[in-house]
Amino acid sequence: MARLTTLFGRGQIVSISIILSASLIIGLAIFIYLDSTAPNTITIASGPMGSTFQNFAEQYKKILAKEGVTLKIVPSEGSLDNFHKLSNPKVAVDVGFVLGGEVNGANIDNLVSLGSIAYQPLMIFYHGKAKNLLSDFKGQRLDIGKEGSGTHSLVLTLLKANGIEPNDGTAFVDNISGDSLRALEENRIDALFIMGDSTSRDLMHRLLHTPDIHLFNFTQADGYVRRINYLNKLELPKGSLDFGKNIPSEDLNLIGPTVELIARKGLHPALSDLLLEAAKEVHSSPGIFKNRGEFPAPQEHEFPISSDASRYYTSGKSFLYRTFPYGIASLIARLLSVIVPVAILLIPALKAAPAFYRWQMEYRIKSWYRALFEIERNAFMHWSDPHKREELLRRLDHIENSVSKIVVPPKFGDLLYGLRGHITFVRSSLLSLKTETPPGSGISKSAS
Template identity: 35%
Template sequence: MQPMRRVISNVRKFSTLSLRDLLVALGPTVALVIIACVAAWLLVDPAPPRKVVLATGQENSAYEEFGRQYAKALAKNDIKVTLVPSLGSQDNLQRLVDGKVDIAFVQSGSTNETQAQHRGLVSLGSLFTEPVWLFLRDSVKVDNLTQLRGLRINLGPEGTGVPRLFKQVLDVNGVEPNELKISALENTPATMALLDGSIDGLVFSSAPEAPLIQMLLQTPGIKLFDFTQAEAYTRRLPFLTHVVLPRGIVDLGRDIPARDYQLIAPTATLVARDDLHPALIDLFVQAATDIHGGAGWFQQQGQFPTPRYSEIPVAHEAARFYRDGPPFLQRYMRFWLANLFERMWVVLVPLLALLIPLSKVVPPVYVWRIRSRVYRWYGQLRAVEQELEAHRGEEAVLPNLLRRLDDIERRVNQTSVPLAFADQLYELRSHINFVRQRVRAAAGA
């Protein structure tokens, strides 16, 4: 066992490379590279946050239901979506501007491109159509919106976006809002008021999945207004589209509704602040494709989500998704692993910027460390020579100088340097012998 250890020790001593000195020489370089990479990782391309706040809508609204679906979809990638109820589109828009939420459902026609850019808002795409549902009691005889004058109509709170929308619809009919008895109840209280006769009608703008829409479409004594001039509305108000509620779509067995209804519809848009992390934009657009990509009452398979039908500029990441599909790595990896590799490209820039100049520094530092082991003994030799000169003729000090030289030589023999520097070690030993000869010559004299 002892001979084997001796062999290993000799191999280590007479190696062509000193691993310890190489590591010491590389240490500052590696530290600088790590610091630069960490700084780039955190500052240049920070990791996406694990929490995001989504503003939805009123109780029993389609926005509320879809918000739950988005929260469930992003939870699969360990992203917590906090749902914040609101009055509706206008309220959501204001919360985005105030920075209280990161992303929200906003109805088309709620703003314009100039305002959206000024407020720092971007669209992630249009999700679905939100028909304007005007429900009236059967006793109310209305075939044209001009006949709403004097009736008690609920448009909901200002934050819902419906008042702004329906007032534009009234305006193209030449009807002033003050000619109606407008109330501002929220969806659920307004529905109860319609059923008990406290109001004559109410206006919703929502996807058909909303529970209150489903209920009112099947409630006896309640009828849906038919926008027979729907195509004309879309020409006068470009943010609206013409959709048809097909006969029997609610209940084929009971033939509800008993005929086709022409409706006008803005679109629901997923809107975010422009500082939302790009990776989260990708996740939300992918979730939107899963949630809204199927066929529905007013849409064909794959029609939504889409970058069209929105006056708000579409985010670059969302536009890229609609053009090219999901990012390449996310097609084959989980979100966080794909995001890790995508961010690695940012780290390569400072890494290359540092490695090129620092690679020229490491070799000289390594050489200096090896040579310093040899050079430091020259200081000891010089000290012996100076003492020899200082005590010339004093023979009592000479044995002590010889012992010091023997000690230096012994310690030099224990010094290990790579084979490439062995010539310097042998040269040092010859110089030690040279000084020893001078001391002996002085003793002989």
């Protein structure tokens, strides 16, 4: 410290110390109050027990657990219920599975999409002779799913487009979960509307092997997709369920929305990446209605794709979380959140410290010149008054005594010695004054 003080001067060391101390305090405050660590817990709204959505959530939970992140699963009535939970800030959920078409004019300013993860085809199984139009189901007993489910909401929209509405003679039956298949087989309902993707293969096998039960072919699929923009046209190829028995016996057209992984704005980027990694592992395999690697995909419908999801689809996980384990990457991210803003303040401050210190030293030394100029001017004005000259000499002694106490580092010695020389010059001028000869303005010339 003594060597540094000799080299730079005590004032500069003090200035730098103050800057470093202030930066350290600011950094600690940011570290304590600005918690940028990625959370270790996330909550997802799934669906009814045993549903496709609940199955997805369970798979996500296992994958996230490998990274030390706990996924809390909140059961729900289905897609519409998930959307309501996400829209309500009082409900503690972060993400959820939502089907296209659930918005219906609601406020979604606080919600973003992480992308589409699957198709959700609508399948209609029915009794009797073949039907070509949805309007053919008017006046029949229809099981359109539980209220609050994505199936219920979509089917009401489709039926309304075909002139079928509640209380027009069509009966909407709400069977107990698990009883719908038996109700159709026992002819207690005329048609069953259900949604599903890969998990529906066994169900389709069972129903299509049942005599007199058919799967509705959406012959107007292209029209539906163009009229309702969140729907997709899906094809069930001939024989794809049973090659030996050629089921189905012809290519069938289906329609259905995509399932989107919807999150609240503010979801930590690292958690967004982890969820999409899990979605990639769960949904990238091929299925009846999808190709390998087709999902997850940044298909934007009613919800905007989040900036973090867009970055993931373009370049993958962020560098830290791609390079380090989740916990370590999270800690590094938090440290960087402190270091970067402090560095932004500290670097220019340290660069400015020497210039500020030099200005301070020059000010301490050159400020005495004002007093010297004042003494010289008074000496010129009162050159004939010996008492005034004595007073000016005493003032000069005071200045010289004060200047002798100034301590400066060697590199500012020229300024200090120059000041002392000018004090001596003014003293000589005062002592050499004669009552008959006015003095000249010597200090200004010498100083210049």
